[in-house]
Amino acid sequence: MERFLDIVIAGLLLGGLYALIAMGLSLQYGVARVFNIAHGEFIMLGAMTTWTLYTVFNISPLVAIIISGPVAFVLGFIIHRTMFRKLLSSSANQGIFESNSMLASFGLMFVIQNLAFIIWGPEIRAYNYLTETVSIGGALFGARRLVTLAFAIAIGVAFYIFLARTRIGKAIRAAGQDPNTAGLMGVNINWVLALCFGLGAAMAAVAGVLVSMCYPDSAVMGQEYLTVAIIVVVLGGLGSIPGSFIGGFVLGIIGSIVAFYDPGLTMVAYYAIFILLLLIRPKGIMGK
Amino acid sequence: MADIMVLINLLALIYIGWFVDWAVKQNKSKVWLFSGLAIIMLVILATLPNYGPIYSYIMLSGILMYLILTVSWTMFSGPTGYISLASAAFFGVGIYTSAILGKDLPVLVVVIIGGLISVVLAAIVGAITLRLRGIYFIVFTFGLVLLISSVLLWYEIKFTGTRGRFIVAASNDTIYYIMLGITVLMFIAAYLIRRSKYGLALQSIGQNEEAAAHMGINVTAVKVAIFSISAIFMGMAGSIMAMKWIYVDPYSAFDPFRSFLPVLMAIFGGMNKFYGPVLGAVILAFLEEKLLTEFPYVYKLGFGIILIAVILYLPGGLVGVVEKVRARIAKGKNALT
Numbered sequence: 001m002e003r004f005l006d007i008v009i010a011g012l013l014l015g016g017l018y019a020l021i022a023m024g025l026s027l028q029y030g031v032a033r034v035f036n037i038a039h040g041e042f043i044m045l046g047a048m049t050t051w052t053l054y055t056v057f058n059i060s061p062l063v064a065i066i067i068s069g070p071v072a073f074v075l076g077f078i079i080h081r082t083m084f085r086k087l088l089s090s091s092a093n094q095g096i097f098e099s100n101s102m103l104a105s106f107g108l109m110f111v112i113q114n115l116a117f118i119i120w121g122p123e124i125r126a127y128n129y130l131t132e133t134v135s136i137g138g139a140l141f142g143a144r145r146l147v148t149l150a151f152a153i154a155i156g157v158a159f160y161i162f163l164a165r166t167r168i169g170k171a172i173r174a175a176g177q178d179p180n181t182a183g184l185m186g187v188n189i190n191w192v193l194a195l196c197f198g199l200g201a202a203m204a205a206v207a208g209v210l211v212s213m214c215y216p217d218s219a220v221m222g223q224e225y226l227t228v229a230i231i232v233v234v235l236g237g238l239g240s241i242p243g244s245f246i247g248g249f250v251l252g253i254i255g256s257i258v259a260f261y262d263p264g265l266t267m268v269a270y271y272a273i274f275i276l277l278l279l280i281r282p283k284g285i286m287g288k
Numbered sequence: 289m290a291d292i293m294v295l296i297n298l299l300a301l302i303y304i305g306w307f308v309d310w311a312v313k314q315n316k317s318k319v320w321l322f323s324g325l326a327i328i329m330l331v332i333l334a335t336l337p338n339y340g341p342i343y344s345y346i347m348l349s350g351i352l353m354y355l356i357l358t359v360s361w362t363m364f365s366g367p368t369g370y371i372s373l374a375s376a377a378f379f380g381v382g383i384y385t386s387a388i389l390g391k392d393l394p395v396l397v398v399v400i401i402g403g404l405i406s407v408v409l410a411a412i413v414g415a416i417t418l419r420l421r422g423i424y425f426i427v428f429t430f431g432l433v434l435l436i437s438s439v440l441l442w443y444e445i446k447f448t449g450t451r452g453r454f455i456v457a458a459s460n461d462t463i464y465y466i467m468l469g470i471t472v473l474m475f476i477a478a479y480l481i482r483r484s485k486y487g488l489a490l491q492s493i494g495q496n497e498e499a500a501a502h503m504g505i506n507v508t509a510v511k512v513a514i515f516s517i518s519a520i521f522m523g524m525a526g527s528i529m530a531m532k533w534i535y536v537d538p539y540s541a542f543d544p545f546r547s548f549l550p551v552l553m554a555i556f557g558g559m560n561k562f563y564g565p566v567l568g569a570v571i572l573a574f575l576e577e578k579l580l581t582e583f584p585y586v587y588k589l590g591f592g593i594i595l596i597a598v599i600l601y602l603p604g605g606l607v608g609v610v611e612k613v614r615a616r617i618a619k620g621k622n623a624l625t
Contacts, residue, residue, distance in 0.1 A: 100603075104595070104599045106592075107552075107592040230427050268438055282421075
């Protein structure tokens, strides 16, 4: 029983991180229709800047969350307004825009990754923060992981309320359903799309901060997190943000179970699930 | 001196690419009639080890690798619009085939087997994902590379206890000849496919898949078939290039960047004509070899900027620019109306 609790809680901790990472990507693809391959790089940026802020300026990672979120938001907003807006107007239809924007995000991935490589070098970085352990039900967990989970849930819930109860949230949901009609209904569609892209980037950066607390980081860490994000988004259902949230936790628990038996097989397991998903139910848990 | 030799041969390759593009639309007797120049170009390429310094054909082997990856990629992803990111997976399969079988079997056999295993992998991947929307295909192929390298790493750590493998080396001119051979086979295959009903089917699938299905085309079968064929050349190239690198490990054999580069090179060159990817691959691969030695830490940045710039401002790639210039020369001021 103790083992079981161990695995479940570890799974939730991992899942919270996955949920956060996936929600950002889901927002960018579900509403702004940009399959942002550079998503992993925003996560990496969040992680690496936190490392720098902590080791050089002694700024606590929790404060780094408050810094990196808005900065990433502004960055994402600007990138959308310049790069993707140009693509929106030059693409003949939705399908062309989706593939062009994805390819452009590739280029963005190279650029950000290389810049990070220049700034931080190839070494793997890590730091110690909140390393005290907390006991739950007899099992020991790092305080930093619990903080990560708390933040993930808090951000997820806050975002859900934002989507469901505010006017801007309504605008976002409308834009997600049908951008053209939403525009006709008075939604400032250009602004909303850029907002969503920026929010997605902000979520990625915050996830990066939390990741850096728990795991070592490097300039090339983005790709693996991107793959996980993609799998979670498909698992939850392409275009569904609540789906990504749930899917993250599902994958986290599965990952924790697999890691218990053989840690080297976690990626393999995720991928096997992905294959099964594509074979049986490509729509995912909550897909349209 | 080596650079001049390389540049001459690169121009020969570009010409051959342009020739294939031209030849697809002509009737067969005309093609034979005009193929003289192309054959001369081929001879120039084939005899490079005889007149050029070793460095020239080593460099050309590397450029041919990117050419093969890019043109094979375009064979399927160009007409259909399904962006495959599995190129590194097929190439890596070829590498590992060399690693495992290279000691026991002759070079050519290993290369062919590398191609065959890639075909099987491509057929499986295609059968699973090509029934679905394009985005699932892209995403699946992206993860495939990382999946295979994870599995291999796990296997190596758990069962063989080592990381990475040594590969029996082959001489530089063997490598060059085989790479050239694979390139020629690839051009021939591309030519034949585009001339056949399958090439036409592929194009109609790319323009409107549902309409193509309604016309009676077995859409999934055609997609899987061409996707698998395109994988052959990538696998074969991997098998032979491994014999140049001698040591590989899962991460370097299955590097996702090697999936992105063919996409970048094809788009840069221009996807609307067959010689576009050839042009793009030749130019960017040459640049990469040059830049890698001088600015190893910025070349990804450069490529990223090129990709973004091309997608935003030059959607037709270099071919788009070339065609505009040609139109303007031929028709004067009214060319673009």
